[in-house]
Amino acid sequence: MNTIHLEFPATRRLTKRAHVGVVGSGDLEILLEPSEEPFAKLTVRTGTTGFDQTWQNVLERFFEENDVAANIKINDFGATPGVVKLRLAQALEVSQNDVEQLEN
Amino acid sequence: MTLNNLKTSLVELDARSRAKALLDEGTFRELLGPFEQLESPHLEAQGIVPQSDDGVIVARGYIKGEPAVIISIEGDFQGGGIGEVSGAKIAGALELALRDNKNGIPVRPIFIFDTGGVRLQEANYGLLSIAEIGSAIIELRNYTPVVGLIPGKIGSFGGMSITAGLFSKLIMTREARLALNGPEVIEQEAGLEEFDSHNRQKVWQTIGGEQRVATGLADMLVEDDIPSMKEAIYDVFDKPASEKPRSTHVARYQTLLRATNPSYKMHPIEMRNLWKQIAEGKPVQQASTFHEPENGDSTYSRGHRWFEALAGTTSKHPDVQSILCADKEIAGGRARFIAVIPNPNGRFPRARNGEVGLEEGWAIAQCVREAVGEDRHGEKRAIVAIVDVPSQAYGFREELLGIHLSCAAAVDAYATARQAGHPVISLIVGKAISGAFLAHGMQANRILALNDETVNVHVMSKQSAARITRRSIEELEKATKKVPAMAYDIHSFATLGALFGIIAGVDANAPSKEDSYNVMERIHEAIRDVKSGSTGLEYRLTRTDGRQASILVRKRLEEQW
Incomplete structure (x- = not known):
């Protein structure tokens, strides 16, 4: 198991926390909580080793496009970069939406 | 839309x-x-x-x-x-x-x-x-x-x-x-001819929802x-x-088992018809009877030896010869001893080596419930499970006929006895594995075990566990050092808090008179301890610090309830 810590500058505050996904094959779980600090702080735990650079690239890109101050935990079970991006987008949507979250 | x-x-x-x-x-x-x-x-x-x-x-x-x-x-x-x-x-x-x-x-x-x-x-x-x-x-x-x-x-x-x-x-x-054992596991344990896990139609015909409802499971x-x-x-x-709940219907399911002929693999439709007859209360034919082995048992298991040493007799269940059940006067009352032993001539071929099979689960339930019934208005006798069970039985017939329910029946009986106030003690003298241990031993108020390296508690053989969790046996053994719950030896199991005691200084394989006297002393001690405590299992949580997460979860649940 590999744990990766990443941090990106951020300015926009979120109001709601969000939980999406499952630590199931090819999928991942995301816990997103609004933060008072001007950062998106990430802790990624992944069962797949050797992809630190890929995580760095995928997440950097995502948080360039989405400026959110949040503490984010990712529990990964071999999700592809595409799935990671989708789940992150879903988490953001849930955290900005007042509508009851629907999963899967 | x-x-x-x-x-x-x-x-x-x-x-x-x-x-x-x-x-x-x-x-x-x-x-x-x-x-x-x-x-x-x-x-x-x-x-x-x-x-x-x-x-x-x-x-x-x-x-x-x-x-x-x-x-x-x-x-x-x-x-x-x-x-x-x-x-x-x-x-x-x-x-x-x-x-x-x-x-x-x-x-x-x-x-x-x-x-x-x-x-x-x-x-x-x-x-x-x-x-x-x-x-x-x-x-x-x-x-x-x-x-x-x-x-x-x-x-x-x-x-x-x-x-x-x-x-x-x-x-x-x-x-x-x-199902208790999945088709893949059965295929692995008993071979392709026992259960072809790739035959999806067969799998669903046997353990799928429609069949389970049609056969009362x-x-x-x-x-x-x-x-x-x-x-x-x-x-x-x-x-x-x-x-009443189905796991309490001992007589009904024993009738079902007696009406099946284990010499061939029954078709799931045949089982439906048979079940229909039984559920409607129609008489069914007894398919085959038990034949006493001509040359006696070829194996004399450790569980068998301890049963004789403690109960002072070999009293077999009248129909299920792999179940030993006898009452004995002990200090301070009566105790019923129960053991599962190998029977090379058992009716069900996959349950001949001391496994808890279809007949065994229901027979255990019968022995326990008989004691509960007889003692309803009087002194509740102690019930002592002598545990030496290598596994549950892995087989096609077992799954078709509901071995999960047979094990549930034993669980139900032991727990019912305990909750009714019978001191229920288990004594692990050999193997205590998986579903077999759940059925025979795990519902006891107090669990005792002999200090012996072949006294093991676990859920799956090392080979199978390694295969399923995709690790080598070496990796698996390394993991057991960090997580004692994965280890097989009795001392690791003891760290989880479920044991009342480990009995040292006895010959686990061949108990002498003195050994059985010493073990009986410990059983008495366990019975006395039960009588001063509750009828639940919560005792196991606090004996060591091996269950901290279990305690924390319960505490937080209660706060949020």
Whole structure:
């Protein structure tokens, strides 16, 4: 198991926390909580080793496009970069939406 | 957009959404949700990424306007396997539902299965949890129907199917499967000719929802459609059944087993017809009788030797010769001793080496229930399970005829005896493995074990466990150093707190007179200890610090209840 810590500058505050996904094959779980600090702080735990650079690239890109101050935990079970991006987008949507979250 | 005939699938939802979907709209309130991050403390040490809710969702809410608790297993996380935290969430929620119902506060318990059984990476924690879950269900059933739904995808397997056997009502879809040992495991243990796991048609014909309902092993068949499932659940609570739970119907299932001929593999349709006759109370023919071995037993097992040493006799069950059962006057009262031994001439070929098979589970239940019945108005005799069981029986016939229920019957009987005030003691003299140990030993008030390196407690052989968790045996052994729940030796098991004591200084293999005297002393000590305590299993949680997560989960659940 590999744990990766990443941090990106951020300015926009979120109001709601969000939980999406499952630590199931090819999928991942995301816990997103609004933060008072001007950062998106990430802790990624992944069962797949050797992809630190890929995580760095995928997440950097995502948080360039989405400026959110949040503490984010990712529990990964071999999700592809595409799935990671989708789940992150879903988490953001849930955290900005007042509508009851629907999963899967 | 809604179409009139479009079904709204429950199977396609994750565990949390399943729970939400079944509760009255807008009433879902999750306990110990993902942000509490009560995850498994045992997975990271093994290089496995944990999940924030440990794969079990517990939620309060309402079912048709009445307070309810719903427990839903996430099959996509570690195959829905039961570990310490997930197990404690289930057991804790059921214990709280029991407490409320006992105090006159109605809580409707609903359970959504999607599980492969014990989580192999937390092995013996899973076993302990499943014993606690079963104990809570058996008591809870006295106050309210306990409803299980097996919607499908994984279905229900392993020790959790023994639990399923205890439910008041089981609802299944055609897609769902219910079995103790999965077809893959049986194929691996007994060969392709026993059960071809790739033959999907055969698999569903044998353990699928339709067959299970048609043969009385489940109660209602529903479509994978949320409104239909809700209706089925309402139905159970609207008309509480007068019928006793199926795991208590010893005579009925013994009739079924006697009417089957194990010399060939019965077709599932034949089983349906047979069951129909029995359920309607029509007489059935006894298919084959037991033949006493001509040359006597070829094996004289350790369990057999200890039974003779302690009970002073070899008294076999009249029909099931692999079960020894005898009463003996001991200091301070009477005790009934029960053991499972090999029988090379047993009717069921997959249960001849001391396994707990179909006949064994029901015969144990019979022996225990007989004592409970006889002592109803008097002094409750002690019941001593002598444990030397290599496994449950792996076979096609076993699954077709419901070995999960046979094991549940034994669990039910022991727990019922304990809850009625019988001191129930188990003495592990050899192997105490998996479903067999759940059925024979795990429901005891107190567990004693001999100090011997061949005295083992675990859920699966090292070879199989390594294969399934995709590790080498060396890696597996390394993991057991970090997680004692995965180890096989009795001292590691003792660190989990379930043992009353380890008995040293006796010859485990060949007990002398003095050895049996010493062991009997310890049994007396255990009985005295039971008499001064409660009839529950909570004693196991606090004996060592091996169950900290189990205690924490229960405490937090209670705060949020």
